[in-house]
Amino acid sequence: MKHSIIIAPLLAVLICTTSCRSLQPTHSAERDVFAMDTFMTMKAYGDGSESALAAAEKRIRELETELSVTDKNSDISRINMANGADVKVSQDTVRLVEAGKTYWQETAGALDISIYPVLAEWGFTTGEYRVPDEATIARLLENVNAGAVKVGDETVRIPVDSMIDLGALAKGYTGDEIMDLFRGNGVTSALISLGGNVQAFGTRPDGSDWRVGIKDPFTPDENMCVVSIADKAVVTSGNYERYFTADDGKTYCHIIDPADGYPADNGLVSVTIIGSEGLQCDALSTALFVMGTDKAQTYLNEHTFVDAVLVTDDARILYTEGLAGKLEIMSDMPSEVIARD
């Protein structure tokens, strides 16, 4: 009796592992990386998985070296310290700064890569948080203008007193670059998470969709829903990721609204964008967070190439109808579909 109790579950496990294994490719590899100030995990399947993940880690480190705003030798630091002169930079930097300008235009200034001096004044770059006085914010905002950033074939130039930071875009771009490395290199399926930016290469090894959890912004150690995806990125910007509570009792988050220089507080507590390109999802998650409840919904109505899950500060989940059948909601929050015309 005692034995059968132990053997039955054991048999079940054995049957499952043998039958599941027959569906899986023989090779798989995993790699964890700490880079870009965050934990990254990658899992890949296929004959080339080991070497593809080694190449991915190398690429992550290369991009970090180019794009870090704190490393004095990075492209970004050299641009920021150039006193208005042209700076020769890598093609990654050219592409990303160009993308920053495009999304600035595309989002009516909600995404602005030149917001950095304001972000620094609030202490988000050092952890020495403070609420700046209004005059300081107004003065710093005078130099916030991604339109004044000039990009050449191999150079970037910004006005004196301006500074840029690609923190809102870099991980999304890195995800796309890793997907490129997987393509044609013996990887059949893969899932990577770059500090919460999740991106899938193909389907799961058994051909089913990957299931990606989206955090509940009110209790970030729990998922509020799971989205099923293949060949897509899932990128979230949330107020719970980095914030501080000031003496005035208010909580301020790390995404700044370029319209007034204050941490964005326009009705949303998290924005998740689901789409085929990591860079686009990353740019839009930050930008739609800034736009807030109404403008973000209008944007999603006019731009149907991405899907989104928004959470409002009064605890409602709003999602695009493209996710119908792909989104499993576990939360008690009421949910509604963002109607698209």
Ligand code: AMP
């Ligand atoms: P994400 O986590 O992708 O939403 O990006 C947030 C990061 O982007 C912040 O930590 C800042 O470095 C930077 N950032 C904050 N506000 C903005 C903004 N309005 N436009 C562009 N970058 C921003």
Ligand code: MG
């Ligand atoms: Mg972003």
